[in-house]
Structures are given as C-alpha cells and as structure tokens.
Amino acid sequence: MAQEAFLFPRRIFFGDCDLLGIAFTGRITNFAIEAIEAFWDELLDGCGWLYLLTEEKIAIPFVHLTFDFISPVKAGLQLVCEVRVQKVGASSVGLQVFGRQGQTTCFDCRSTSVFMDATSFSKIPITDNIREALLICLTIPAS
Amino acid sequence: MAQEAFLFPRRIFFGDCDLLGIAFTGRITNFAIEAIEAFWDELLDGCGWLYLLTEEKIAIPFVHLTFDFISPVKAGLQLVCEVRVQKVGASSVGLQVFGRQGQTTCFDCRSTSVFMDATSFSKIPITDNIREALLICLTIPAS
Amino acid sequence: MAQEAFLFPRRIFFGDCDLLGIAFTGRITNFAIEAIEAFWDELLDGCGWLYLLTEEKIAIPFVHLTFDFISPVKAGLQLVCEVRVQKVGASSVGLQVFGRQGQTTCFDCRSTSVFMDATSFSKIPITDNIREALLICLTIPAS
Amino acid sequence: MAQEAFLFPRRIFFGDCDLLGIAFTGRITNFAIEAIEAFWDELLDGCGWLYLLTEEKIAIPFVHLTFDFISPVKAGLQLVCEVRVQKVGASSVGLQVFGRQGQTTCFDCRSTSVFMDATSFSKIPITDNIREALLICLTIPAS
Numbered sequence: 292m293a294q295e296a297f298l299f300p301r302r303i304f305f306g307d308c309d310l311l312g313i314a315f316t317g318r319i320t321n322f323a324i325e326a327i328e329a330f331w332d333e334l335l336d337g338c339g340w341l342y343l344l345t346e347e348k349i350a351i352p353f354v355h356l357t358f359d360f361i362s363p364v365k366a367g368l369q370l371v372c373e374v375r376v377q378k379v380g381a382s383s384v385g386l387q388v389f390g391r392q393g394q395t396t397c398f399d400c401r402s403t404s405v406f407m408d409a410t411s412f413s414k415i416p417i418t419d420n421i422r423e424a425l426l427i428c429l430t431i432p433a434s
Numbered sequence: 435m436a437q438e439a440f441l442f443p444r445r446i447f448f449g450d451c452d453l454l455g456i457a458f459t460g461r462i463t464n465f466a467i468e469a470i471e472a473f474w475d476e477l478l479d480g481c482g483w484l485y486l487l488t489e490e491k492i493a494i495p496f497v498h499l500t501f502d503f504i505s506p507v508k509a510g511l512q513l514v515c516e517v518r519v520q521k522v523g524a525s526s527v528g529l530q531v532f533g534r535q536g537q538t539t540c541f542d543c544r545s546t547s548v549f550m551d552a553t554s555f556s557k558i559p560i561t562d563n564i565r566e567a568l569l570i571c572l573t574i575p576a577s
Numbered sequence: 578m579a580q581e582a583f584l585f586p587r588r589i590f591f592g593d594c595d596l597l598g599i600a601f602t603g604r605i606t607n608f609a610i611e612a613i614e615a616f617w618d619e620l621l622d623g624c625g626w627l628y629l630l631t632e633e634k635i636a637i638p639f640v641h642l643t644f645d646f647i648s649p650v651k652a653g654l655q656l657v658c659e660v661r662v663q664k665v666g667a668s669s670v671g672l673q674v675f676g677r678q679g680q681t682t683c684f685d686c687r688s689t690s691v692f693m694d695a696t697s698f699s700k701i702p703i704t705d706n707i708r709e710a711l712l713i714c715l716t717i718p719a720s
Numbered sequence: 721m722a723q724e725a726f727l728f729p730r731r732i733f734f735g736d737c738d739l740l741g742i743a744f745t746g747r748i749t750n751f752a753i754e755a756i757e758a759f760w761d762e763l764l765d766g767c768g769w770l771y772l773l774t775e776e777k778i779a780i781p782f783v784h785l786t787f788d789f790i791s792p793v794k795a796g797l798q799l800v801c802e803v804r805v806q807k808v809g810a811s812s813v814g815l816q817v818f819g820r821q822g823q824t825t826c827f828d829c830r831s832t833s834v835f836m837d838a839t840s841f842s843k844i845p846i847t848d849n850i851r852e853a854l855l856i857c858l859t860i861p862a863s
C-alpha cells in the first residue's frame with residue numbers, strides 16, 4: 292500500500308435510508324465494517340479476511356467497536372471512509388474509520404480486533420509480515 | 435412497563451451468520467439496535483420511535499454506540515437482549531444492551547441517544563412523561 | 578409438525594422501512610427467506626438448514642424465487658408469513674409464502690429449492706424422512 | 721446514457737456470505753435491487769428513485785420480482801450486474817438484471833415496477849422524458 296491514507300468510497304442506496312431520509316444507524320455500522328474489510332485487502336494485496344480465514348485459518352474478529360455519530364449520512368451523496376491504523380499490539384489491532392460526505396465528518400469509528408486461530412478461537416500473535424505492513428501505516432498523516 | 439428487566443429474544447437466522455458459523459459483527463450491531471427499538475415501544479406502550487417520529491415529529495437518533503464483543507453469537511441458539519436504562523440527561527438517554535445466549539454473555543452495548551426535533555434536527559428536552567418512565571427503569575435490578 | 582398451516586410472525590422494525598415508511602423491497606425478500614428457514618426447522622424438529630448443512634453436509638439452496646408485491650408492508654404492524662408446500666419433486670421442493678398484515682395480503686412468494694451435497698454441490702434426492710414430512714404438508718388447507 | 725449496456729460492479733463482502741462461503745440469497749436479491757437503483761440514476765442523470773420521490777412525489781415500487789439462481793455468487797470475486805430494459809408499458813417498466821462473476825452468469829432477475837403518485841399510491845403514466853429514455857435502452861444489444 293502506498294503510504295497515504297486509505298479511502299473507501301461508497302454509494303448510499305435508497306435501501307440504506309430510513310424514514311428520515313438518512314442512513315439508518317445499523318447500516319452505518321456496516322459501512323465502517325466494510326471499509327475495514329477493504330482496508331485489510333488493500334494492506335495485504337487482496338489477501339485479507341477471506342484469504343486469511345480460508346487459507347491460513349486465521350480470523351481477526353472485532354472485540355470492540357465504538358461509534359460517534361456526528362452528522363447524518365445523507366441519501367444521494369457519496370460516503371468516503373478513511374481507515375487509519377491507531378494501535379498495533381501483540382495480537383490486537385486498533386483501526387479508526389472516519390466517514391465523510393464532502394467536507395462533513397459524519398461518524399468516527401474506533402475498532403479493536405484480535406488475531407485468532409480460526410479453529411481453536413484462541414489468541415495468536417500478529418503474523419510478522421502483517422505487523423510490518425500495519426506499522427508502516429501508523430506513520431501516515433491524516434487526509 | 436412492569437418494573438423488571440426488559441428482555442428481547444431473537445432467533446439467529448442462517449443469513450445472520452458468516453463463514454465461521456457465527457453471527458457477523460454487522461448483524462450483531464443491528465440486534466442491539468432492534469432491542470433498543472423494542473424497548474422504547476415497551477416503555478411507551480407501543481408509541482416508540484415510529485410513533486414519536488410520525489405523530490410528534492420527535493427523533494431519538496444515536497449519537498454514540500459502543501460494543502464489547504465477549505463471546506460469539508452462535509447460529510441455532512436464541513439470543514436474548516436485556517435493555518437497561520443507564521443514564522437520563524436533559525436531552526439524552528443512555529441505554530445498555532446485554533446480549534446473551536443461555537448463560538453466556540455475548541456482547542455488551544452502551545448507547546447514547548438524543549431527543550431531537552425531527553424537522554429542525556435540533557436538540558429538545560426529553561418529554562416529561564417519557565422522562566418519568568425512564569427514571570422508573572433506572573431502579574430496576576439486573577436480571 | 579401438526580397438520581396446520583405454518584405461520585411465522587415477525588415485527589417490522591424501523592430499520593426495515595424506507596423513506597416511504599414501508600418495508601424496503603430488499604427487506605421483504607429477506608422476510609420470506611426467514612420464514613422459509615423457520616418452516617424447515619419446524620418441519621424437521623429443529624434440524625433444518627443449519628443442522629442439515631453442518632451435520633449431514635446437505636444444502637438446500639434456492640434455484641428460483643418469485644415475488645408478487647400486492648400491498649405495502651407497513652411499519653408498526655406485525656407481518657405474518659404463512660409457508661405452504663406447493664410441490665415435492667425428486668430433488669426439488671416448491672414452497673409458497675404469503676405475507677400478511679391483518680387481513681391484507683402484502684406479498685406472495687414462490688420458491689424452488691434443490692437438495693444438494695454441500696461438498697460437491699451436486700443434486701441429491703430428497704432424504705426419505707424429509708420427503709415424508711413434506712408430503713404430509715401438501716394436504717394442509719390454507720389458513 | 722450512452723447506448724450501451726448498463727453495468728454495475730460490486731464487491732462481495734465477507735458479511736454478504738454465509739457458512740458456505742457464498743453470498744446469501746437474501747443478499748443477492750439486494751444486489752439486483754441496488755443495480756436497478758443505480759440504473760435509474762444513470763438513466764436520469766442522477767435524478768432516480770430518491771429525486772423522483774422527494775422532488776416529484778413519484779415512487780416506482782416493485783410489483784414483481786423473479787430470480788433464477790444459476791451459479792453461486794462467490795466471496796472474493798467482483799459481481800457485475802447488467803441491467804436491461806425489457807418492457808415499457810403505460811405505467812410499468814420491466815427491467816432485467818444479469819449478475820455475473822467473470823464469464824459465469826450467477827443469476828437472472830426480472831422485475832416489474834409501476835409508476836405511482838407517492839402521496840396517493842395510485843398508478844400514474846410514465847413521465848414522457850423518462851419513457852423516451854427507457855425506449856432508447858430497449859434497443860441496446862446485450863453485453
């Protein structure tokens with residue numbers, strides 16, 4: 292991954308929106324999760340969640356998710372999620388997702404995920420090459 | 435609402451689950467939100483989110499959501515969400531949702547929502563009768 | 578299963594509804610699929626899709642789905658899906674789902690699913706005990 | 721819209737997939753609906769479902785949807801939906817969606833939608849400029 296912020300654009304569909312014409316909260320949580328999945332694929336050259344699980348029996352489940360909803364995500368406008376690496380632990384990774392529409396920050400999501408053996412569901416250290424890739428991202432300035 | 439914990443049972447469907455056979459994180463966030471919606475309807479005798487929005491032009495959007503994922507939500511088992519009132523402010527309400535399967539606590543969600551005029555999207559005080567109903571719930575012992 | 582129509586009630590949540598205040602079409606397709614999943618569990622004493630897949634390596638994927646949307650599924654009202662067996666072939670099963678709110682029929686869904694070996698994804702005959710259970714349902718009068 | 725087939729690519733996310741590692745049927749129905757929404761926006765220069773509803777009080781609800789599921793939609797591969805105009809009636813429009821991954825056709829969806837006054841929910845004739853745009857699409861050769 293080039294050393295620049297990872298941006299993930301997404302269309303807001305009619306079906307994402309509720310009676311108020313804004314994206315339903317339960318859809319927004321999914322937008323952030325989608326952006327994080329896309330981040331992993333970008334970071335690991337396409338070998339993200341799906342590859343790790345099916346080929347290496349590694350799962351990276353979320354253990355924590357926090358959302359601050361700052362401004363509504365509006366229908367008819369593109370949402371751009373920026374994913375940033377916040378923290379790299381022995382087994383855990385902290386990622387932050389800013390969701391923006393134009394200049395407006397709509398939400399700020401912070402996540403913690405833990406590397407696990409997908410068979411035993413026990414914690415494992417982050418693989419060296421993945422750790423290295425994550426550490427490079429720690430230094431990227433915000434967009 | 436009787437002065438006992440509000441419990442909201444839910445079937446976990448096949449389509450809620452991912453490759454690992456456990457509920458996908460983005461589905462779990464929705465389970466908690468569904469339980470909170472059901473809580474409001476129970477608290478206000480059926481006059482929850484939908485009624486408040488369409489009849490009284492009041493919206494109660496989430497401004498904050500936090501999830502701790504403690505144990506996987508498994509397919510084929512019922513999930514029971516317990517919703518508790520944590521905090522009642524001037525305009526804001528803090529609700530907590532514990533998701534359990536049998537004796538296992540799967541997740542702990544804390545939310546903050548704010549009463550708003552649905553037209554102007556500006557903060558308004560919690561209506562008196564709603565505040566009263568919420569305050570009664572503050573005293574309910576955990577299930 | 579007792580020889581009566583299989584009815585599956587479901588709450589319509591705020592998040593199921595779109596700008597028009599009615600359930601979004603893409604949610605309705607899921608309501609029918611949920612009802613069909615519940616029907617299989619009822620028919621097979623809890624050993625439906627999940628059990629067949631994980632314990633017997635049998636999948637019953639849809640090969641065809643048709644929906645007639647007759648009347649909107651409204652927020653704030655319960656939806657009751659009635660699932661009926663329409664056709665039992667060598668490998669395939671035709672199920673029909675009527676979605677109703679009160680006396681109003683909201684949609685009529687017809688599905689065809691095929692029994693498959695979940696490993697090879699090749700067609701297999703319907704297991705005898707399942708065929709027997711399905712055939713009994715063929716004779717049930719409509720609710 | 722240029723007179724060529726309308727193609728709508730979409731990433732298949734981890735959360736779209738079930739235990740079998742293929743997109744859940746209830747997600748596929750949504751992929752087709754998303755493609756149809758995108759088609760309308762392309763056809764009408766961004767003034768599709770959302771604009772018609774909020775600015776012109778016109779809704780175009782589905783009255784019929786049919787799906788043939790031909791081959792599983794696999795995780796980790798892009799899905800490309802091709803939307804084609806099949807039929808233009810007085811009030812109704814028939815659209816077809818082919819979902820493909822590479823050379824494989826995964827599903828074939830046919831839809832009928834009806835132009836309605838969003839306030840009265842009564843049928844209205846298709847607006848002239850929209851009819852014209854649709855008729856041009858009728859002549860486009862398949863991709």
